Amino acid sequence: xxxxxxxxxxxxxxxxxxxxxxxxxxxxxxxxxxxxxxxPSGAGKTTMCKAMVGIVPSYYGGRYAGNVEVLGENIxxxxxxxxxxxxxxxxxxxxxxxxxxTAGEEVAFSLLNHGFxxxxxxxxxxxxxxxxxxxxxENYQLDELSGGQRQRLLLASVLAIHPEILILDEPVSxxxxxxxxxxxxxxxxxxxxxxxxxxxxxxxxxxxxxxxTDLIILxxxxxxxxxxxxxxAKITYGYPALRENLPELWQIKFDxxxxxxxxxxxxxxxxxALAELAEKFKGGQGL
Amino acid sequence: MIETQxxxxxxxxxxPVIFDISCTIKDGEFVALLGHNGSGKTTLSRLFMALxxxxxxxxxVDGNDIAKLxxxxxxxxxxxxxxxxxxxxxxxxxxDEVAYGLRCKKMTEEIxxxxxxDALSAMGLxxxxxxxxxxxxxxxxRRLGVAAxxxxxxxxxxxxxxxxxxxxxxxxxxxxxxxxxxxxxxxxIILITHDMNIARKFTKRVLVLNDGNLVxxxxxxxxxxxxxxxxxxxxxxPVLSQLGAKLGITALTPEEFCxxxxxxxxxxx
Numbered sequence: 277x278x279x280x281x282x283x284x285x286x287x288x289x290x291x292x293x294x295x296x297x298x299x300x301x302x303x304x305x306x307x308x309x310x311x312x313x314x315x316p317s318g319a320g321k322t323t324m325c326k327a328m329v330g331i332v333p334s335y336y337g338g339r340y341a342g343n344v345e346v347l348g349e350n351i352x353x354x355x356x357x358x359x360x361x362x363x364x365x366x367x368x369x370x371x372x373x374x375x376x377x378t379a380g381e382e383v384a385f386s387l388l389n390h391g392f393x394x395x396x397x398x399x400x401x402x403x404x405x406x407x408x409x410x411x412x413x414e415n416y417q418l419d420e421l422s423g424g425q426r427q428r429l430l431l432a433s434v435l436a437i438h439p440e441i442l443i444l445d446e447p448v449s450x451x452x453x454x455x456x457x458x459x460x461x462x463x464x465x466x467x468x469x470x471x472x473x474x475x476x477x478x479x480x481x482x483x484x485x486x487x488x489t490d491l492i493i494l495x496x497x498x499x500x501x502x503x504x505x506x507x508x509a510k511i512t513y514g515y516p517a518l519r520e521n522l523p524e525l526w527q528i529k530f531d532x533x534x535x536x537x538x539x540x541x542x543x544x545x546x547x548x549a550l551a552e553l554a555e556k557f558k559g560g561q562g563l
Numbered sequence: 564m565i566e567t568q569x570x571x572x573x574x575x576x577x578x579p580v581i582f583d584i585s586c587t588i589k590d591g592e593f594v595a596l597l598g599h600n601g602s603g604k605t606t607l608s609r610l611f612m613a614l615x616x617x618x619x620x621x622x623x624v625d626g627n628d629i630a631k632l633x634x635x636x637x638x639x640x641x642x643x644x645x646x647x648x649x650x651x652x653x654x655x656x657x658x659d660e661v662a663y664g665l666r667c668k669k670m671t672e673e674i675x676x677x678x679x680x681d682a683l684s685a686m687g688l689x690x691x692x693x694x695x696x697x698x699x700x701x702x703x704x705r706r707l708g709v710a711a712x713x714x715x716x717x718x719x720x721x722x723x724x725x726x727x728x729x730x731x732x733x734x735x736x737x738x739x740x741x742x743x744x745x746x747x748x749x750x751x752i753i754l755i756t757h758d759m760n761i762a763r764k765f766t767k768r769v770l771v772l773n774d775g776n777l778v779x780x781x782x783x784x785x786x787x788x789x790x791x792x793x794x795x796x797x798x799x800x801p802v803l804s805q806l807g808a809k810l811g812i813t814a815l816t817p818e819e820f821c822x823x824x825x826x827x828x829x830x831x832x
Contacts, residue, residue, distance in 0.1 A: 527817035
């Protein structure tokens with residue numbers, strides 16, 4: 277197994293004046309993996325993302341136990357700003373993360389704050405905008421960009437710092453299915469190109485089925501399943517109340533496997549499922 | 564009842580976006596309005612609520628020309644939940660937010676209390692009555708928008724992408740509640756959505772818009788029976804209709820699908 281880039285050990289957390297949100301969290305995220313975190317609303321997914329970059333607890337306060345190691349360092353010993361140069365995060369409420377008037381200033385903002393030379397800032401800004409499909413838009417006002425474009429702009433600002441890990445909290449929640457599909461295609465392209473580790477919180481696993489290498493399922497603040505996608509999905513299927521978090525294709529896969537005592541492929545898209553079902557089903561004779 | 568007669572619309576200085584649409588949504592219907600991004604779904608629904616006015620043609624609500632209805636009268640008949648919940652939030656607590664419309668209507672505090680409570684519990688927000696609305700999660704804010712519309716008990720509810728950002732259970736709960744409202748109180752529901760599964764599972768009739776034209780108006784089951792090329796309109800067949808069409812099975816849930824596969828195999832053996 278490749279090195280873990282994020283490691284939670286016996287981690288507990290509660291916000292100020294709230295119950296414990298995350299309990300007994302132990303997991304490791306492998307380098308170069310595309311890990312998806314899923315689970316019902318209120319399970320603690322967003323809090324876990326915030327703990328990966330240290331803003332929980334540094335910014336939020338609250339009660340904290342256990343250890344979080346990111347890129348080999350204990351985040352308790354690091355400043356959030358140091359970590360920010362190695363780990364990029366895009367929050368679900370992405371509009372709140374935009375701070376500038378123009379697209380170019382937005383991407384340059386964190387670079388300038390970290391003291392990069394102007395020529396370097398310019399180069400990186402240009403490159404990052406091109407990477408997300410907004411080439412040459414440096415001088416566009418933010419309100420000239422559509423919602424989907426603003427979201428890609430934010431992704432560009434995160435990419436411009438050249439993070440080793442990219443954390444995305446429900447990146448497509450405000451997009452329509454076409455927009456969601458193209459944003460995930462873009463994220464996957466960047467993931468492959470830059471050999472990054474990607475961690476995505478996503479409740480609609482259908483949209484990341486093609487890409488996910490690993491899966492973590494959270495429910496009520498604890499981890500129910502974790503591991504390589506197929507393995508963790510299978511564990512999740514064992515909990516009837518959590519089944520509907522799985523992609524529909526995989527709900528069908530596990531159900532048919534159980535009914536007929538067979539093994540079906542690890543379908544990553546409809547075409548694969550259709551091909552295998554049509555072949556096995558043979559108009560009702562097979563299976 | 565909402566009726567459009569040969570409606571055309573263009574935003575100021577812009578290209579036309581709605582072309583010659585005529586349709587009737589009768590009392591008590593549960594209709595989905597589908598279409599790709601930019602197809603004109605939200606624009607058309609804004610015409611139903613007189614948030615914009617057609618360039619030509621007419622919109623009638625309960626037989627009245629909408630251009631001549633008083634806003635308060637229209638608001639009694641049609642409730643609208645915006646796609647972006649932030650646009651709708653006015654007050655400092657969840658309770659006051661839902662009570663806002665009722666207070667505008669000069670209801671007594673007693674009635675307000677009851678209707679707000681009912682609307683909040685329908686949307687699973689009863690424990691958050693004192694919370695600050697802008698601090699809620701995105702999904703909670705959406706439900707708050709629905710609760711605020713519900714509290715006014717309109718005859719027709721137009722809901723723009725309300726299931727976005729909700730988990731599966733929350734979606735089901737929300738839709739079950741709307742279905743109940745539709746069945747028991749005959750409230751007309753117009754659901755604007757990108758979620759083909761939701762449309763397929765919960766609505767009887769769909770209207771499909773493509774680039775401002777009404778390209779399909781008919782039964783939901785007919786749209787998703789696998790025989791239509793709905794991709795030309797920027798829509799996607801749900802997984803279950805794709806698999807179902809291939810195997811000759813109609814099912815609304817993965818479980819039902821597998822049961823039917825199982826039955827079919829059993830019959831043959």
